Amino acid sequence: MNKPTDKPGFFAALEDSPSADTFLRGLWKDNPVFVQVLGMCPVLAVTNTAENALAMGLATAFVLLMSNVLVSSLRQFIPKQVRIASYILIIATFVTITDYAIQAISVELHKSLGAFISLIVVNCLILSRAEAFASKNKIGQSVLDALGMGVGFTFALLCLGVVREVLGNGSIFGLALFPDTFQEWIVMVLPAGGFFTLAIWLLLFNILKQKRATT
Amino acid sequence: MKEESLWYIFINASLINNFVLAYFLGICPFLGVSGKLETASKMGAAVTFVMLISSVCAYGINAFLIAIGAPFLQLISFIVVIASTVQLVEMFVRKMSPALFRALGIFLPLITTNCAILGLALFQTQKGYGFVESLVYALGAGAGFTLALVLIAGLRERLDFAEVPSVVKGTALTLLIAGILSLSFMGFAGLGG
Amino acid sequence: MTIAPEKKDATGNSNKMLFAMVGIGLMCALLIVLTYEGTKPIIAKNKAAALEQAIFKVLPGTATTAGYVWTGEAFAPLDDTGADGKRIYAGFSESGELTGFALPATGQGYAGDIRVLYGYDPAQEALVGFYVLESKETPGLGDKIEKDAAFLANFEALSVALNADGSALKEEVQYAKSGEKENPWEIDGITGATISSRAVTEALSASTAEWVPKIYQTKDQFQPQSQSHE
Numbered sequence: 128m129n130k131p132t133d134k135p136g137f138f139a140a141l142e143d144s145p146s147a148d149t150f151l152r153g154l155w156k157d158n159p160v161f162v163q164v165l166g167m168c169p170v171l172a173v174t175n176t177a178e179n180a181l182a183m184g185l186a187t188a189f190v191l192l193m194s195n196v197l198v199s200s201l202r203q204f205i206p207k208q209v210r211i212a213s214y215i216l217i218i219a220t221f222v223t224i225t226d227y228a229i230q231a232i233s234v235e236l237h238k239s240l241g242a243f244i245s246l247i248v249v250n251c252l253i254l255s256r257a258e259a260f261a262s263k264n265k266i267g268q269s270v271l272d273a274l275g276m277g278v279g280f281t282f283a284l285l286c287l288g289v290v291r292e293v294l295g296n297g298s299i300f301g302l303a304l305f306p307d308t309f310q311e312w313i314v315m316v317l318p319a320g321g322f323f324t325l326a327i328w329l330l331l332f333n334i335l336k337q338k339r340a341t342t
Numbered sequence: 343m344k345e346e347s348l349w350y351i352f353i354n355a356s357l358i359n360n361f362v363l364a365y366f367l368g369i370c371p372f373l374g375v376s377g378k379l380e381t382a383s384k385m386g387a388a389v390t391f392v393m394l395i396s397s398v399c400a401y402g403i404n405a406f407l408i409a410i411g412a413p414f415l416q417l418i419s420f421i422v423v424i425a426s427t428v429q430l431v432e433m434f435v436r437k438m439s440p441a442l443f444r445a446l447g448i449f450l451p452l453i454t455t456n457c458a459i460l461g462l463a464l465f466q467t468q469k470g471y472g473f474v475e476s477l478v479y480a481l482g483a484g485a486g487f488t489l490a491l492v493l494i495a496g497l498r499e500r501l502d503f504a505e506v507p508s509v510v511k512g513t514a515l516t517l518l519i520a521g522i523l524s525l526s527f528m529g530f531a532g533l534g535g
Numbered sequence: 536m537t538i539a540p541e542k543k544d545a546t547g548n549s550n551k552m553l554f555a556m557v558g559i560g561l562m563c564a565l566l567i568v569l570t571y572e573g574t575k576p577i578i579a580k581n582k583a584a585a586l587e588q589a590i591f592k593v594l595p596g597t598a599t600t601a602g603y604v605w606t607g608e609a610f611a612p613l614d615d616t617g618a619d620g621k622r623i624y625a626g627f628s629e630s631g632e633l634t635g636f637a638l639p640a641t642g643q644g645y646a647g648d649i650r651v652l653y654g655y656d657p658a659q660e661a662l663v664g665f666y667v668l669e670s671k672e673t674p675g676l677g678d679k680i681e682k683d684a685a686f687l688a689n690f691e692a693l694s695v696a697l698n699a700d701g702s703a704l705k706e707e708v709q710y711a712k713s714g715e716k717e718n719p720w721e722i723d724g725i726t727g728a729t730i731s732s733r734a735v736t737e738a739l740s741a742s743t744a745e746w747v748p749k750i751y752q753t754k755d756q757f758q759p760q761s762q763s764h765e
Contacts, residue, residue: 172366220563231574322521329514
């Protein structure tokens with residue numbers, strides 16, 4: 128059944144495909160940060176620069192992907208009563224692996240992200256995807272779900288990271304944007320700025336949602 | 343490294359570097375449970391309790407892991423201990439006060455994923471605190487968490503009576519208040535010398 | 536008072552649960568150990584390279600470095616089975632001459648520990664370099680200790696001369712309010728970053744008071760050697 132849509136044929140077909148839906152959900156409709164409001168701690172803490180935001184997003188996406196794959200592969204073997212404990216064990220393992228991997232890649236990056244790499248283990252997003260999706264779906268679908276959520280999460284982190292760095296430091300990914308006379312809004316790289324930036328993004332998101340609902 | 347006085351550790355954890363407003367730990371329950379003052383204060387108490395126990399366990403585990411030369415198992419051991427502690431607290435609360443158990447609802451088991459508790463274990467290990475220092479640090483962190491939660495809950499309860507544009511209501515508003523609170527807490531810098 | 540019914544599992548189920556948990560636990564432990572062992576050499580190399588870069592920054596003219604550890608009575612060359620004492624790093628120029636010593640020091644800043652590396656030149660009896668290794672100070676305020684030109688100028692020749700018998704510093708490194716520095720052993724603070732700059736001062740003061748006399752007395756023992764250090 129073709130939905131009445133003004134998008135070209137390719138995109139219309141994409142919308143009808145369940146696999147594509149699994150992937151795209153995480154980007155917008157069920158965005159982990161803006162819609163589900165999960166995994167907020169790193170969103171506020173590690174977005175003081177765009178580079179940190181990107182690294183954190185990718186690290187979380189990696190753990191999410193590996194965890195979804197493993198949980199999905201083992202879903203027949205994990206008894207219901209110990210499933211949460213098993214998921215946590217699996218997630219903690221991949222977070223530990225990611226921690227060492229980042230240390231091996233760049234000591235500087237590891238210092239910037241600090242304890243928040245380890246804190247990926249308590250990112251409610253990963254546990255929630257394991258419980259709500261990976262434990263009930265095949266590996267292929269779980270991979271798409273993880274990728275979609277991971278990209279959506281990274282996107283949300285970047286939204287904050289870019290704004291905070293541009294306003295708070297006058298740069299983006301370390302490249303200076305403004306001439307020296309630019310007065311940085313230091314508050315943006317302080318914790319308070321994290322709260323404010325996220326609040327404004329959520330605000331915009333809500334306004335958009337309301338507009339969509341009334342049209 | 344200068345020796346930190348116990349008093350300084352407490353003030354540092356609760357005010358100067360408040361776990362929620364400065365370190366961004368415990369945001370999920372912070373946004374979720376801070377609607378009502380009573381629930382907020384009880385959640386704060388539960389979290390403080392779990393923090394104290396986790397702190398002691400983390401200290402012991404870390405000493406053990408270093409002794410057997412397996413520092414890489416730190417994260418897994420910490421999270422397992424925290425999950426078990428929360429399970430125990432859950433059973434305890436359910437027996438002692440079913441009403442409170444219902445009020446806290448899903449947020450009680452969610453203490454496991456409260457980054458504040460794991461963060462506490464990780465920070466105290468990183469700072470190399472001794473046993474007593476760790477306990478004081480946990481007490482301070484819990485007190486600070488409770489303080490932040492209670493402040494926000496009080497503010498939110500008041501704002502329920504104000505006319506707020508619908509797009510701002512809910513999480514966005516809480517975040518804005520949190521931002522202002524965070525700014526005000528920066529005034530504690532330098533406290534304790 | 537209602538008591539929640541206990542969940543009773545049949546023995547078969549319990550075994551299955553145990554089996555699953557142990558199996559997953561073992562698999563996870565294996566993955567972690569593999570990663571740890573695999574990345575250990577790379578991480579050690581990265582840290583050594585980063586440290587060496589820092590040493591070059593605080594001891595101008597250095598081409599090679601050598602690490603030493605304090606055994607309680609003297610400085611011994613640092614090797615893999617190193618003792619737990621204080622570590623210092625000697626720097627040598629291309630021609631093998633001693634350029635000075637790099638020492639790490641830690642202070643309590645506003646937002647946590649500040650770890651610094653400073654360079655000491657016994658020939659000038661002064662600190663000749665300063666570099667912040669790790670700091671979580673507030674951007675725009677406390678992090679001026681890393682960027683403020685006037686503050687960094689303090690460390691081009693910060694006097695740490697020894698007293699007559701060489702047992703201690705003549706004058707300990709002290710803090711002076713911004714712009715009020717009068718003596719070569721004082722550190723000019725930063726307005727608006729008092730806590731951070733004081734923290735650095737205290738860290739340096741304590742460290743130099745303890746180690747400069749010891750290093751000065753034994754400065755002739757240090758020769759360039761080819762050795763690895765971490």
